[in-house]
Amino acid sequence: MAVMTSTAASQTYQQEFTKPDGRPLTLYGLRPIVVTSEIPSPSPDPVDARPVMRWHPLRGEWVMYAAHRLGRTFLPPPEYNPLAPTSDPAHPTELPRGEYDLAVFANRFPSLTLNAPEPPPGPADTRAGVGACEVVVFSQNAAGRLSDLSDAQMSLLLSVWADRTSRFAAGGVIKSVLAFENRGVEVGVTLHHPHGQIYAYDHLPPVATRMLEMAQKHQAETGNAWISDFVAAEREAGERVVHDEGAALSIVPPFARYTYETWILPARPVGLLSELTHDERDAFARTLKDALLRLDALFGVRMPYLMTVHQAPLDAPHPEFPLHIELYPYLRAAGRMKYLAGTEQGAGEFANDKFPEVAAAELRAVTLEDV
Amino acid sequence: MAVMTSTAASQTYQQEFTKPDGRPLTLYGLRPIVVTSEIPSPSPDPVDARPVMRWHPLRGEWVMYAAHRLGRTFLPPPEYNPLAPTSDPAHPTELPRGEYDLAVFANRFPSLTLNAPEPPPGPADTRAGVGACEVVVFSQNAAGRLSDLSDAQMSLLLSVWADRTSRFAAGGVIKSVLAFENRGVEVGVTLHHPHGQIYAYDHLPPVATRMLEMAQKHQAETGNAWISDFVAAEREAGERVVHDEGAALSIVPPFARYTYETWILPARPVGLLSELTHDERDAFARTLKDALLRLDALFGVRMPYLMTVHQAPLDAPHPEFPLHIELYPYLRAAGRMKYLAGTEQGAGEFANDKFPEVAAAELRAVTLEDV
Numbered sequence: 001m002a003v004m005t006s007t008a009a010s011q012t013y014q015q016e017f018t019k020p021d022g023r024p025l026t027l028y029g030l031r032p033i034v035v036t037s038e039i040p041s042p043s044p045d046p047v048d049a050r051p052v053m054r055w056h057p058l059r060g061e062w063v064m065y066a067a068h069r070l071g072r073t074f075l076p077p078p079e080y081n082p083l084a085p086t087s088d089p090a091h092p093t094e095l096p097r098g099e100y101d102l103a104v105f106a107n108r109f110p111s112l113t114l115n116a117p118e119p120p121p122g123p124a125d126t127r128a129g130v131g132a133c134e135v136v137v138f139s140q141n142a143a144g145r146l147s148d149l150s151d152a153q154m155s156l157l158l159s160v161w162a163d164r165t166s167r168f169a170a171g172g173v174i175k176s177v178l179a180f181e182n183r184g185v186e187v188g189v190t191l192h193h194p195h196g197q198i199y200a201y202d203h204l205p206p207v208a209t210r211m212l213e214m215a216q217k218h219q220a221e222t223g224n225a226w227i228s229d230f231v232a233a234e235r236e237a238g239e240r241v242v243h244d245e246g247a248a249l250s251i252v253p254p255f256a257r258y259t260y261e262t263w264i265l266p267a268r269p270v271g272l273l274s275e276l277t278h279d280e281r282d283a284f285a286r287t288l289k290d291a292l293l294r295l296d297a298l299f300g301v302r303m304p305y306l307m308t309v310h311q312a313p314l315d316a317p318h319p320e321f322p323l324h325i326e327l328y329p330y331l332r333a334a335g336r337m338k339y340l341a342g343t344e345q346g347a348g349e350f351a352n353d354k355f356p357e358v359a360a361a362e363l364r365a366v367t368l369e370d371v
Numbered sequence: 372m373a374v375m376t377s378t379a380a381s382q383t384y385q386q387e388f389t390k391p392d393g394r395p396l397t398l399y400g401l402r403p404i405v406v407t408s409e410i411p412s413p414s415p416d417p418v419d420a421r422p423v424m425r426w427h428p429l430r431g432e433w434v435m436y437a438a439h440r441l442g443r444t445f446l447p448p449p450e451y452n453p454l455a456p457t458s459d460p461a462h463p464t465e466l467p468r469g470e471y472d473l474a475v476f477a478n479r480f481p482s483l484t485l486n487a488p489e490p491p492p493g494p495a496d497t498r499a500g501v502g503a504c505e506v507v508v509f510s511q512n513a514a515g516r517l518s519d520l521s522d523a524q525m526s527l528l529l530s531v532w533a534d535r536t537s538r539f540a541a542g543g544v545i546k547s548v549l550a551f552e553n554r555g556v557e558v559g560v561t562l563h564h565p566h567g568q569i570y571a572y573d574h575l576p577p578v579a580t581r582m583l584e585m586a587q588k589h590q591a592e593t594g595n596a597w598i599s600d601f602v603a604a605e606r607e608a609g610e611r612v613v614h615d616e617g618a619a620l621s622i623v624p625p626f627a628r629y630t631y632e633t634w635i636l637p638a639r640p641v642g643l644l645s646e647l648t649h650d651e652r653d654a655f656a657r658t659l660k661d662a663l664l665r666l667d668a669l670f671g672v673r674m675p676y677l678m679t680v681h682q683a684p685l686d687a688p689h690p691e692f693p694l695h696i697e698l699y700p701y702l703r704a705a706g707r708m709k710y711l712a713g714t715e716q717g718a719g720e721f722a723n724d725k726f727p728e729v730a731a732a733e734l735r736a737v738t739l740e741d742v
Contacts, residue, residue, distance in 0.1 A: 052726075054625055054626045055626060056626040056628070057585060057589065057597065057601075057626065058581070058582045058585050058586065058597070058693070059578070059581055059582070059585070060581055060584070060585050061719060061720055061721075062720055063626050063627070063628050063720065063721050063723060064714070064720060064721065064722045064723065065723050065724075065725075065726055066722060066723075066724060067724065067725060067726055067729075111714070111722040122625070123604075123608065123625035123626075124604070124625075125626075126625075176718070178713060178714065178717045178718050180712070180713030180714075180717050181713075182710075182712040182713055187710045187712070188708055188710040188712075197713060199713060199714050199718060201718065201720075205714075205718035205719050205720045206718070206719030206720065207430070207717060207718050207719040208718065210429070210430055210431055210719075211429045211430070213431070214428055214429050214430070214431050215429065218428065226428065226429070230428075233494075233495070237494070254425055254493070254494035254495075254497075255425045255426060255427040255428065255434050255494075255496075256434070257427070257434050306712060306713065306716055306717070308713060308716065308717030310717070322429070326717070328716065337559055339553075339558045339559040340711060341551070341553040341558070341559075341677060342549060342551030342552075342553055342568060342570060342677065342679060343435070343482070343549065343551075343570050343576075345677055345679065345699065346549045346551050346578060346677070346679030346681070346697075347547070347549050347570060347572065347576035347577070347578050347579065348432060348576050348577030348578040348581075349432055349433055349434065349435060349572075349576045349577065350434050350435065351434075351435040351437060351482040352434060352435065352436050352437075353436075353437060353438065354436075354438060355423075355436055355438055358438075
């Protein structure tokens with residue numbers, strides 16, 4: 001078992017395993033990790049993924065094809081939860097029993113894999129779907145939410161995302177890493193156990209490319225890191241800041257695309273989660289937890305949302321890139337979902353019914369006691 | 372009443388009106404237009420829209436704010452359909468009674484307006500939401516579908532889209548026009564009367580910008596129009612062509628982002644619908660109708676979808692831009708919706724479970740008789 005960090009205040013633990021089907025598993029904990037069962041896999045068969053990428057010649061982006069994802073033959077019992085620790089050895093899940101807080105393993109149905117074979121000859125600009133897809137299980141509590149994690153566990157999650165990113169960076173193949181959580185039956189999530197995913201790309205996807213370009217342009221034109229100017233302006237304006245921990249804060253940005261869109265940012269320019277100090281990481285974790293709790297309190301329902309973690313590309317040092325988390329709440333009012341329709345998908349521009357300063361005031365006003 | 376086109380085979384008619392609240396209305400027909408009631412509006416009050424745009428500094432795109440859209444005080448009776456001809460003068464709809472096929476009017480709750488006032492001082496890069504939002508009612512039959520239009524009516528719709536685009540082009544303010552239809556309760560559509568919308572922008576939105584750049588690049592590198600090379604390659608491969616009318620065809624593109632994504636294209640390079648000949652327009656209309664019917668036949672349910680009409684930007688002549696229609700069916704299998712999650716929204720890259728050539732074969736195999 002490896003000790004991940006070694007200052008007394010924030011010692012954490014991790015341990016590596018290999019599943020029966022060959023996939024790697026890492027368990028992470030705030031205390032020493034203890035495993036009390038076999039390391040399971042829902043199926044003993046090695047993953048046979050042959051993902052492919054094709055180039056979209058008019059949008060200028062790759063499209064991923066993973067035909068094996070539809071070939072799932074595994075038929076679990078109704079109450080089976082693949083992300084819970086295995087309780088019945090006849091129906092192994094993805095995780096063992098034991099003492100640990102978080103777990104990360106390679107997705108059994110990946111859209112990208114590091115060993116993707118060269119595809120058979122096909123249309124022009126077809127290539128192997130090289131990359132990686134990981135599952136991050138946030139907790140052993142199947143009924144919990146990400147925001148039910150303790151402050152220390154939330155900080156551990158940030159360390160885990162940082163650790164996965166550092167591993168990909170060390171491998172040399174991966175150029176961009178996106179951690180995210182998609183939550184809510186309203187957006188097709190059928191597995192309620194709190195978990196997220198990580199997509200690792202062997203190239204810079206369009207959003208990372210664009211954000212890097214825009215941040216570099218700001219720095220070249222002003223001499224300042226974009227995030228420094230942004231945080232200073234928002235703190236001065238005040239009306240869109242939701243919560244401020246000093247080293248990190250949450251803001252409904254003045255250019256919010258979703259009604260209650262919330263960004264969680266460090267207060268100084270940092271490109272990667274691994275570059276945060278322990279204190280900054282703890283403040284970032286508390287701010288993220290606060291933002292998630294406010295979304296659930298807003299309408300008194302579990303807010304369906306997408307959370308994306310934006311870190312600097314790994315192809316070269318990019319100190320201009322602003323590390324931040326974006327939360328897209330899918331409700332624009334109680335019971336009213338935001339859908340991406342013509343202007344969002346066909347033109348690439350969002351229409352929003354409410355000004356961000358109004359949304360921020362509503363988020364500040366919620367009562368968090370009974371969430 | 373104006374006669375829109377005058378060849379005997381395809382004569383069409385249009386007539387202009389002004390609603391009580393000041394908004395313009397155009398009725399279009401295959402036969403002379405006859406109006407047999409007052410021109411109505413759901414409310415006599417002039418539209419007081421003050422849309423605003425703000426610049427997203429990291430994605431490099433405008434975001435539209437239309438706070439008045441949430442302020443709808445109009446409380447119609449339960450069965451009230453604002454897109455049906457007015458039957459009860461106590462509850463006026465958007466349209467009069469009479470003989471006409473299609474109607475276009477300015478949206479009462481626009482995200483953009485041509486006379487948007489300068490906004491009060493706000494965050495940096497805030498400006499008036501200049502543009503236009505129109506509603507296109509496809510039929511007087513509230514229970515129908517777009518694909519229930521006759522071939523001649525479908526061709527008329529293409530003429531209507533062309534006419535609206537030409538009007539915006541003549542005004543000089545609008546630089547890009549997007550016509551679209553969003554259909555299905557699954558994607559939040561509550562008004563089932565067949566209709567679409569038109570968004571007109573005073574700038575080039577990201578998707579139009581990108582498509583133009585990519586098409587120009589192809590033309591510069593090869594000397595050929597992108598669409599000529601694409602259609603030739605797909606006809607030679609054959610496996611992704613769904614329907615071919617000669618002058619127009621439908622294809623599941625090799626880079627489809629949605630499982631049953633279907634493109635409708637003219638067979639020669641054309642940037643604008645207005646540049647199609649009558650014969651080409653008729654072939655394009657038949658191909659579009661065929662594509663829509665196949666989507667409904669595929670799983671035996673009305674397929675929820677987004678349809679977007681991509682025409683060349685209006686800021687300058689752009690002969691390189693390939694006019695085409697994109698259909699995004701939201702079902703990736705029977706009863707299984709495609710949602711845009713982490714990789715699509717956070718990275719800008721789609722994951723698709725099925726190869727386009729397989730999807731195209733399924734679409735070709737459906738029986739259209741009983742649709």
